[in-house]
Amino acid sequence: MSKSKSIRLSVVALVGTLAAGAVFAQDARVAQQIKYRQGAYTVLGAQFGMMGAMASGKAPFDANAFRVAAERAAFMSTVVPDVFPAGSDVGNTKAKADIWKNQAEFQKLMTDLRDKTAALSAAAKTANNVDAVKAAFGAAGQACKACHDKYKAD
Numbered sequence: 001m002s003k004s005k006s007i008r009l010s011v012v013a014l015v016g017t018l019a020a021g022a023v024f025a026q027d028a029r030v031a032q033q034i035k036y037r038q039g040a041y042t043v044l045g046a047q048f049g050m051m052g053a054m055a056s057g058k059a060p061f062d063a064n065a066f067r068v069a070a071e072r073a074a075f076m077s078t079v080v081p082d083v084f085p086a087g088s089d090v091g092n093t094k095a096k097a098d099i100w101k102n103q104a105e106f107q108k109l110m111t112d113l114r115d116k117t118a119a120l121s122a123a124a125k126t127a128n129n130v131d132a133v134k135a136a137f138g139a140a141g142q143a144c145k146a147c148h149d150k151y152k153a154d
């Protein structure tokens with residue numbers, strides 16, 4: 001083999017290795033983005049679990065605990081719009097690819113979530129019984145469902 005051919009082959013091999021490494025790094029980054037997303041929703045979902053137990057009478061109404069959960073849910077609702085970077089629709093995720101095709105509608109559902117959880121948090125600030133938060137809690141739950149029905153796989 002001539003020296004220049006051998007160098008050329010080495011360069012081809014090196015570029016191939018770098019490309020494979022880049023693909024691997026890309027996969028790892030996407031997996032991390034998905035984990036972060038699911039973690040963010042787990043935190044949001046946990047707040048709804050606590051509030052739901054009180055709203056349905058399974059747990060006694062605790063105004064302070066409800067207010068804290070509602071504040072946390074409102075905050076998490078400002079985080080979740082940012083956990084859908086392009087390309088994070090592949091891998092261990094239930095996020096449907098349509099999210100990235102229908103960005104306008106998807107972001108509208110996110111805005112609705114943010115508005116409804118903000119309203120719930122506002123209602124919880126002054127609530128001293130469960131009836132004062134039931135309607136706002138139901139409306140926020142509907143915002144979750146509207147998006148899950150269309151954009152989250154079962």
Ligand code: HEC
Nearest residue numbers: 038041042045048093094095109110113143144147151152
């Ligand atoms: C605008 C869309 C949208 C809204 C609004 C929304 N979700 Fe989701 N949610 C998703 C998508 C998409 C996934 C799937 C994420 C994945 O698997 O990568 C998800 C996943 C979840 C998960 C599962 C997390 C896990 O363990 O993998 C929970 C719990 C959850 N959402 C709770 C909620 C609650 C509670 C609300 C309302 C307060 C809500 N979501 C509102 C789109 C939404």
